[in-house]
Amino acid sequence: MRLKGCSRGLAIVGLVLVVCALIWSLAIFPAMAKFPTDYEQEYTFEGFILQLNSETMSLDEIPTNVVRLLTATGTQDDVLLLQQEVNFYHAEAGILLTSSSEVYGLDRTTRENVSGYGDMDRSGQFTFPAGVEQETYTFWSSSAMTTLPANFVSEETFQGITVYNFKIDSENLAAGTMEGTDLPQTMDVLCEIKVEPVSGIPVHTTSMTTVKVPLTPEGPMPIYVNYFAFTSETTDEMVDLAESTRSTILWFSVYGFWIVIALGAALVVTGVVKAIRNKE
Numbered sequence: 257m258r259l260k261g262c263s264r265g266l267a268i269v270g271l272v273l274v275v276c277a278l279i280w281s282l283a284i285f286p287a288m289a290k291f292p293t294d295y296e297q298e299y300t301f302e303g304f305i306l307q308l309n310s311e312t313m314s315l316d317e318i319p320t321n322v323v324r325l326l327t328a329t330g331t332q333d334d335v336l337l338l339q340q341e342v343n344f345y346h347a348e349a350g351i352l353l354t355s356s357s358e359v360y361g362l363d364r365t366t367r368e369n370v371s372g373y374g375d376m377d378r379s380g381q382f383t384f385p386a387g388v389e390q391e392t393y394t395f396w397s398s399s400a401m402t403t404l405p406a407n408f409v410s411e412e413t414f415q416g417i418t419v420y421n422f423k424i425d426s427e428n429l430a431a432g433t434m435e436g437t438d439l440p441q442t443m444d445v446l447c448e449i450k451v452e453p454v455s456g457i458p459v460h461t462t463s464m465t466t467v468k469v470p471l472t473p474e475g476p477m478p479i480y481v482n483y484f485a486f487t488s489e490t491t492d493e494m495v496d497l498a499e500s501t502r503s504t505i506l507w508f509s510v511y512g513f514w515i516v517i518a519l520g521a522a523l524v525v526t527g528v529v530k531a532i533r534n535k536e
Contacts (some may be wrong), residue, residue, distance in 0.1 A: 302322070306480065307479075313471075335364070342355065362382050365385070379396065380403035381395045387456065389453075409421040421448065422449045423446075442476060444464075445464075
């Protein structure tokens with residue numbers, strides 16, 4: 257059976273649509289979905305620091321506001337160079353307490369640290385990838401200076417969207433010695449993350465780092481605690497961003513793909529059926 261005229265045209269258009277959909281899904285969209293080279297995002301946190309008072313041997317509390325700024329500064333061999341600046345402020349006095357600046361080298365697809373890039377060698381995830389699974393991920397901890405497991409805990413609806421809950425809960429990590437002494441320090445890291453699974457965007461995070469030293473016969477006691485969590489403004493912003501990014505990913509990589517495939521297949525079938533009827 258030979259396709260002629262309108263029948264042939266319909267079949268060709270249908271095949272072209274199918275091929276274009278496959279090229280889009282397998283090549284074009286994955287390239288577009290990479291971590292953008294012009295990425296810039298600010299996060300705000302609120303929390304507190306508990307610090308040992310050597311005179312009273314008790315922990316003094318300092319309320320804090322934290323600003324975390326992520327800025328893409330370029331690429332090397334398609335590895336994204338991402339600068340992270342973190343500033344801790346006294347929440348009441350408004351004065352800067354401490355600040356840090358780091359440069360990460362990230363795989364733009366998996367969002368993992370790439371060895372040999374950035375200001376030091378790191379491994380593990382910097383953040384979650386798109387398409388988060390209900391499994392354990394390994395994250396780089398800038399506090400512990402090592403990788404720590406983030407375990408899947410549960411799934412829930414948070415502010416109207418589905419999120420996966422992950423927890424990092426690592427205890428008694430080696431943390432050098434107490435300043436001015438030879439006493440060994442240990443560190444506990446507890447972090448809870450709510451992430452929208454399609455986009456991989458964290459919509460809420462709480463973090464607590466505790467440093468302990470064996471100052472008493474009873475065992476190690478905390479000498480420093482740093483707790484912070486997303487502000488409500490950052491949480492709302494991340495929920496909105498996750499919703500819009502999720503919709504974009506689903507429409508361009510799932511819904512749109514299958515709509516075009518279905519349309520292309522329908523045109524091919526229509527062309528073939530039309531040719532058969534014309535032959536009869």
